[in-house]
Amino acid sequence: EAGVTQFPSHSVIEKGQTVTLRCDPISGHDNLYWYRRVMGKEIKFLLHFVKESKQDESGMPNNRFLAERTGGTYSTLKVQPAELEDSGVYFCASSQGGLAGPSSYNEQFFGPGTRLTVL
Amino acid sequence: AQSVTQPDIHITVSEGASLELRCNYSYGATPYLFWYVQSPGQGLQLLLKYFSGDTLVQGIKGFEAEFKRSQSSFNLRKPSVHWSDAAEYFCAVDGVMNTGFQKLVFGTGTRLLVSP
Incomplete structure (x- = not known):
């Protein structure tokens, strides 16, 4: 079974x-x-x-960041316009559905990350 | 607010020696605690987790961790380090009991170097 994949692995932008x-x-x-x-x-x-709904977006830095999840499958994270402080590694993770509790905690599986460099 | 402190940014250990990575957390109730490892070019991999019960938990790759409520700590240990253990290790806490949904809070990570 394929794991979580992220694309690109590296991105360098102005x-x-x-x-x-x-x-x-x-x-x-x-x-x-x-x-x-x-x-x-x-x-x-x-x-x-x-699925396709945003449950919690409290960590989004500002309105230059827009995340979508089309049809509850893949997700995109757009940064527009990018600033220097946006540089970093962006990780995606996924887990099975359902509320989490002591007997039902669903492990988050992480992708390798996208390294973003803003020059 | 929840927080996790990993006081050691880098640690160098000789191959075959024992290892302990420190983690302290701040959380109002009994947290869910995790250790993840990231090897170069790889995603974060879950090593072990603690929810409740026995305070000594065993994980993959020969790692274990001990939850100490009185010290708010969850230190990771391994009796004998292998060169393949060189990686970055992250401690994390999850306050899922508040919302029913997961939201991991990570420490800054400890990079482990293994010397021959």
């Missing part, structure tokens, strides 16, 4: 340009998460989809 990152979750996983790691800092939660 400040002011637009970049779109893509994440393909494990087939059948309803939950899809985006996280970001700025160099030297912790991995931070950005947002969470349940």
Whole structure:
């Protein structure tokens, strides 16, 4: 079974340009998460989809970031216009559906990340 | 707010020596605790997790971790390190009990170097 895949693996863009990152979750996983790691800092939660709906987008830095999940399958994260501080590694993760509790916690499976460099 | 502290940015251990990576968390209730590992070019892989019960949990690749409520710690240990263990290790906490949905909070990571 294929794991979580992310494209591209690396992206180098100029400040002011637009970049779109893509994440393909494990087939059948309803939950899809985006996280970001700025160099030297912790991995931070950005947002969470349940199927095609945004469950929690409290971690999105500002309105230059737009996430979508078409048909509850793959997801894209668009940064427009990109700024220097957007540089970092963007991780996607997915997990099976349903509410989580002690007996039903669904492991998040992570992709390899997209390294974004804004010059 | 939840937070996780990994005080060691880098650790170098000789192959065959024991390893302990430190993790302290801040959370109002009993958290769900995790250790992930990221090898170069790979995604984060779950090593082990703690929800409740026995405070010593076993994970994959020979790792274990001990939950100590009194110290708010969840340190990762391995008795004998192999060169393939060189990677970056992340401790994480999840406050899912509040919402029913997962939202991992990570530490800054500890990079493990293994010397011959």
